[in-house]
Amino acid sequence: MRFLLFLTGRHRTPLINRVLGLLLAFNAGAVNAGGFLVVHMYTSHMSGFVSTLADNLVLGNMTLVLGALGALLAFTSGAAVTAIMVNWARQNQLRSGFALPLLLEAALMLVFGLLGAITLTWHTLFSVPLTVLLLAFIMGLQNAVVTKMSSAQIRTTHMTGVVTDLGIEIGKMLYWNRSGTLPAAQVRANHARMRLYGSMLGMFTLGGLVGAAGFKHIGFIWIVPLAAGLLALSLPPLAADLERLRVIWRARVSRRPHLHS
Template sequence: MRMPMTPRRMPQPRPTHLPFWWTDIHRSPSLNLRLGLCLCFIAGAANAGGFLAIGQYTSHVTGMVSSIADHLVLGQLTLVLASLAALGAFVAGAMTTSLMVNWSRRRHLRSAYARPLLLEAGLLLVFGVFGASLQAWPWAQASLFTPLTVLLLCYLMGLQNAVITKISHAEIRTTHVTGLVTDIGIELGKLVYPNRSPIPGRVRVNRVKLRMHLLLVTAFLLGGLMGALGFKYWGYATTLPLVALLLLLVAGPLLHDLRHGHWAPDAQTEWQASELLRPDPPPHTDTAPSEDRGR
């Protein structure tokens, strides 16, 4: 026998013009774009800064797979294993986001999309502190810091890219621009296509999609400029503004769940949430023949 319970009130949307609610569970296309622009900026800064720090880009999965093939042909098994580890770290980051988001959504938490970004902020801070502390020991930086940093940044890029992918249903990507530039080229081709007559099947450009992808590429470029200049002049302290931006983006949903005691719901809470989603049973209709029928 099921115990009666009081359904937990579903969270209401918050003002989307406030940046600390941009990772809320309630989504809209404009909100997805705002969050995507911020994450593109962070990814560009982390990529450019990581290249200056360790001499390698960490979100270029296509290059990782290509390097695996190249190193296999050249017989460089050590580099093959290194590329496989970097690729595995990217996949592990995406898996982590999927696990965290699905776990949170099952429990109706507002911070479902904020939690992976909070983890990213913490690990990005670890990268900055660890790198700054090892600058006095070049031997440790070459033998220990560089391999760990490659794995850490690849993990962060997979983590972040999976967040916006799940939020936007794969319409927005933030850690690489190959697909974005491809879509820009497709829409520009539609824009210049010579429609000579107003026929029903005429080619039409999706100006909203074109504008969105242009903005995302621009945000990635600006982030790369900021990251490169920051690491050139201020070193690992450049990670602090990126961490601050991530914390700003996740503050609203996280504080909401903490304030209402929903930070780590137990199995009973998950069962209650599933009961709220259970559809009502269909009305019972007795189709058996009545004893009086036919008399």
């Protein structure tokens, strides 16, 4: 319990950020791959949606334009909600700032797991099922959590930046420093970063395999264990903040104007 409190608590260290980043990379890979089997879209890939929007604006396919716009707005909204939650918790001196959006993500994943088949038939103004918008919102929530907790050093819902950074470090490792080059001028790979980026890529891939297999053989309900894992991460800091939340609630209630008969 104490370890889980540290993982999503207010006080961050590089090690805690790496561990949480790896766990969430696994979760994102599972949701992304499993979601593709359901809605035939990778709902964490905003670059693809931007390209879809631009291409189909030119081609005049407004149905696909609306779908891409809906996914972009949902992802952006998820990131914005995370920022609101984290900053509200910070201003109220809570330890659960990063746990709050993860709790919301877990709840929405449970909705997807329990009602996913139904939401596939709920069409929206954006010409895509509600499921697509829900998954994009979830990925926006999660990506913003990791971005804020690691000061934008770690991303978990897409691997483009991770693979790029890994390639840069590999290039440094393979670089030939000529003899006589001063040590300060030599090109050296950062092996700690290489391990981090390689681990992130591996966990995302493993999550994708597990998620795809689960959705293929079990169905929507497979996401429930993933949601339970997020609940386990988010509840300890929230439990530690219960008394502080009661104080905040009492203070807000006491400031409300009372009606006198």
